[in-house]
Amino acid sequence: MADERILIVDDDPSVQHMLEQFLRGEGYAPFVAGSAAAALAAIRQQPPDLLLLDIRLPDANGLDLLKEQLLPELGDYRVIVLSGYGTSQDAEAAVLAGAFDYLTKPLALSRLAIAVRNCLRLQYLSAEMEELSGGALLPVSLRDLVGASAPMQALRDQIKRVAPFDVPVLILGESGTGKELVARAIHALSARRKGPFVPLDCGALPDTLVEAEVFGYARGAFSGATQTKPGKLELAEGGTLLLDEIGNIPLHSQPKLLRVLQTSMVERLGSNQQVSVNVRVLSATNSCLQQRVDEGSFRLDLYHRLNTVMLTVPPLRERKEDIPLLAHYMLMKANRAYQKSIRGLSADAMATLEAYRWPGNVRELDNAVRSAVILADHLIEPAHLPQQIRTQSDEPAEIPKPAMKPRESLSQLRRRTSGEVERASILKALEEAGWNKAEAARRLQVDYKTLYLKMKRYQIPPARPA
Structure with missing residues (x-):
């Protein structure tokens, strides 16, 4: 992509000039706003591809502006925050709020160039994911579940459906498929999102420690228990507990977990006092719990209690069409890291x-x-x-000869053909509207921002070609 529009929001004329010159030399189309009010006016007239935001402005605090007005207007990951006075707390607050990056002044231009390039690549990837997912923007909590394949679209839909209901969910999937990401998405889309998310990998603990970690223990409960310690169930109060590799819960501890799910009361090891807990329990496993039930190593009643809703995360080999999208997404994250x-x-x-x-x-x-x-x-x-x-591949990777065009897969052909049809539809609407983009968007039944992004994707010029 070329000529991406970058809005510089800074009240220092020397910084404005320096950034304009540098970004123009990098092939971008920069423009300037010296205040929060001017920035908002420019954004509402035509949204930029990226915004560079100084944290101190004459009429607003940059972080407040970011959280309260810019992110609702632009969406996450389209803002890079700049500051000569910032702290690590400011940086963390900016990134957690949805900024792509946080850079301190004096700016290292090489670092700025990398941040801008990676941020714009993420916008392109997000637009591609939006298009391949049927045009629906993904909530932040679902964005790490990258993939446009039918199994991933179905999984994201299931997560959105189950998240609001405060019931146990059993997440099945092979190791490395992203079961914890699914659990985090459920938590983030639930009414418990402001509470803690507490993961516990039961498979990483010996049997003797699992019960102590889950339920906690009282002082003197066992050798070395010199003080009372709350378990993960209590630490997740008001939020969500993920019991990963739930199949590793020892058989003798399973009745105790079942009682917690039934009564919302937990009893620490070495204590006869019960503590009330308000927590949603999610569980995950890469093994077949039903087989463990049949073998007698997992209780049937606990299995049914955990399995109110079951979600299955597909293995990567069953959604290989997602590999290019995943690889580029991971590339951008690694570039940034x-x-x-x-x-x-x-x-x-x-x-x-x-x-x-x-x-x-x-x-x-x-x-x-x-x-x-x-x-x-x-x-x-x-x-x-x-x-x-x-x-170790399914089949040798064929390296195409320079004179040969690589064959397209059916999914690639379908996407390319769909893109050609969509581009033609946009051009037709623009012609009928006299290249009035607002009118063309109305005819296409999309908002202006969507039309603008698709015009950039298909390299359609903003004005009718001469």
Whole structure:
């Protein structure tokens, strides 16, 4: 993409001039607002692709402006906050509120260039996900569940449906598929979102410690218990507890967990006093609990209590069409984490990723992309990927000859054909409206912002070509 519009919101003329010159030299189209009021007026006239926001403005506090007005207007991850007076608390507050990044003055222009590039790439990816998901914007809590495949669209829909109901949910899926992300999304979309989210990996603890971690213990309950300690059920008060690898709960502890689910009362180890708890319990497992029930290692009544609603996270090998989207999303996150500017993945590297079976699922893909970002200089090639991914694939990754055009998959062909039809529809509406974009948006039954993003995606000029 070229000529992305970047709004600079800063009241210092020297900073305005410096940023304008630098961004214009990088191929962007910068423009300036010296106050919060001027920035809001510019945004409402035509939303920018990215906004650089100084934290101190003559008529507003930048963080308040970000949370109360800019994010509702622009959406998350389209603002980079700048400050010469900021603290680590300000930085954390800005990013948690939805800013893409936080940079301190004096600005390191190389760092700014990376932040701007990565932020704009994320906008392009978000627009692609929106289009492939049928045009529905994804809530922040669902954005890490990347994928436009039918299984992922169905999973996101199920999460939105079940989240408001305060019932136990059992999340099934192989290791690395993202079960904790699903649990976090359920929590974030529920009425308990302001309460704590407390995860506990039961599979990482010996049997002797699981009960103490879940229920807590009183002083003197066992050797080494020198003071009373609340368990995870109490620490999650008012929020959500995720019991990951629930199948590892010892059989002798299962009746106690069942009583908590039935009565909302917990009894610490070594105590006969019961404490009331207000917590939603989610559980996750990569094993077949029904088989454990049949074997006698998991109680049937507890299984039914945990299994009010069951969600299944698909393995990556069953949604390989999501790999390009996932890889680019992970690339942007790794670029940001390691302050690099890797442009992308070569066709050969992407073909290698798509040919692999991914026994470690999304976690393994994320590790592979992070490793490749560290090793690569400009573009990720197959040589930057872990050796086992290069050598253990479903079928050898064919490297197309320069004179040959790689064959398209059916999903690629469908997306390309759909895009061509949509581009033609937009052009037709613009012609009929005399290139009045507001009127064209009305004819297409979309809002102005959606039309604007799609015009940029399909490289349709803002004015009728001469």
